[in-house]
Each structure stands twice: as C-alpha cells, then as structure tokens.
Amino acid sequence: SAVISQKPSRDICQRGTSLTIQCQVDSQVTMMFWYRQQPGQSLTLIATANQGSEATYESGFVIDKFPISRPNLTFSTLTVSNMSPEDSSIYLCSVALGSSGRILGETQYFGPGTRLLVL
Amino acid sequence: AQSVTQPDIHITVSEGASLELRCNYSYGATPYLFWYVQSPGQGLQLLLKYFSGDTLVQGIKGFEAEFKRSQSSFNLRKPSVHWSDAAEYFCAVAPADKLIFGTGTRLQVFP
Numbered sequence: 001s002a003v004i005s006q007k008p009s010r011d012i013c014q015r016g017t018s019l020t021i022q023c024q025v026d027s028q029v030t031m032m033f034w035y036r037q038q039p040g041q042s043l044t045l046i047a048t049a050n051q052g053s054e055a056t057y058e059s060g061f062v063i064d065k066f067p068i069s070r071p072n073l074t075f076s077t078l079t080v081s082n083m084s085p086e087d088s089s090i091y092l093c094s095v096a097l098g099s100s101g102r103i104l105g106e107t108q109y110f111g112p113g114t115r116l117l118v119l
Numbered sequence: 120a121q122s123v124t125q126p127d128i129h130i131t132v133s134e135g136a137s138l139e140l141r142c143n144y145s146y147g148a149t150p151y152l153f154w155y156v157q158s159p160g161q162g163l164q165l166l167l168k169y170f171s172g173d174t175l176v177q178g179i180k181g182f183e184a185e186f187k188r189s190q191s192s193f194n195l196r197k198p199s200v201h202w203s204d205a206a207e208y209f210c211a212v213a214p215a216d217k218l219i220f221g222t223g224t225r226l227q228v229f230p
Contacts, residue, residue: 041222042209042220042221043163043220044220045218107153109165110155112161112162
C-alpha cells in the first residue's frame with residue numbers, strides 16, 4: 001500500500017481566490033489522480049497526473065480552472081482557481097501502485113482529502 | 120456507457136446484525152471491481168477487490184463480496200456488524216483507465 005498525505009486538510013476561502021492543494025506519497029508512483037467529492041455525492045475524477053507529461057483532464061474539467069503540477073514521482077499539486085461557492089468540495093489525491101502505466105488492474109489508494117469551503 | 124449503481128442510499132442496522140450492500144454495474148465485459156469505505160472526516164480505504172478467479176472475495180474488517188456475472192452484481196456482506204462499521208461505502212469499477220464510483224451507501228449502526 002501507500003501512505004498519502006494532503007495539505008491543507010481543510011480551508012475556508014473567499015470567492016475569486018485560488019487554493020493550491022499538495023499531495024505527498026511515501027513511495028514513487030507513476031500514476032496520480034485528483035478527485036472531487038461534492039457534498040453528499042460520489043467521487044468524480046478531475047484529472048490524471050503522470051510524471052513527465054501534462055495532466056489529462058476529464059470532461060467538464062479544464063486546466064485553467066484546475067491546474068496540476070507533477071514535478072516528481074512522489075508529489076503533486078492541484079490548484080482550484082478563481083473559486084466560487086460551487087467549488088466547495090472534498091478534493092482527494094489518489095495513486096495507483098504498479099508500473100504498468102495503466103489503471104486497469106491496479107488498485108488505487110487515497111489520501112485523507114482536503115475539505116474546501118468557499119464563501 | 121459504464122456505470123455503477125448502489126440502490127440503497129442509506130441503510131440502518133443493529134449492531135451484531137448481518138449486512139448486505141448492493142452494487143450493480145453496467146459494462147460489456149467483466150471489469151475490475153472494488154469496495155471502498157469512507158469514515159467520517161477520512162479518506163477512502165480499500166476493503167476488497169475482484170480481478171478474476173474465485174468469485175467470493177475476502178477483505179479487511181471481516182467484509183466479503185461476491186461477484187455474480189449473471190446479475191452484474193458485486194454485493195458486499197458482513198455477518199455481524201460492529202458500531203465502528205458506520206461509514207459511507209462506495210462500490211467502484213475499473214473498466215478501463217479510470218475508476219467509476221457509485222453514489223455510495225451510508226451505513227448507520229444502532230447499539
């Protein structure tokens with residue numbers, strides 16, 4: 001398994017501002033993912049962040065709103081830009097262990113999440 | 120399109136009672152299947168997973184799940200629920216290069 005930490009654990013932000021969330025893993029991983037969990041709802045994949053390449057965004061998510069960095073194999077950041085109250089969610093970082101480079105068949109492990117409230 | 124359905128939004132059981140949480144998926148072939156648990160204020164923890172082989176899968180914390188291809192189901196079971204099992208449970212499938220989550224089932228346990 002993998003131990004994943006996220007900073008901050010929670011934050012309250014004003015609309016129009018930006019917040020950068022950090023994700024740190026205790027081992028080197030190829031595949032990292034960012035999810036959003038809106039209040040009372042399930043998890044939705046925002047993007048896949050593989051080291052050495054640009055993040056791949058899911059439908060409905062764009063780089064200008066959710067820029068992602070992946071500088072090395074143990075770290076990633078997600079920025080929530082120009083926030084509005086609709087961005088209030090839990091943001092979770094996840095990693096897939098394995099070297100195949102494909103999620104199929106790999107188990108994902110999740111960080112504790114960052115709880116964001118936008119006023 | 121692939122999808123995951125968890126028909127029960129909220130389930131309440133008494134401590135010591137048996138539990139079954141339902142999960143149905145829609146996919147043309149057999150996907151990889153997972154159950155995760157999310158305790159209040161915590162991230163997701165993997166309970167168990169099915170890739171192939173024996174259709175009855177054992178997981179952590181005394182949970183098990185059974186894959187039934189004919190019913191496209193992957194129901195989670197536990198013979199005797201503990202108060203600490205109160206949490207949100209998510210079924211997920213990985214038909215390709217992403218995880219697709221169900222909407223979750225919130226489990227409440229009464230003493």
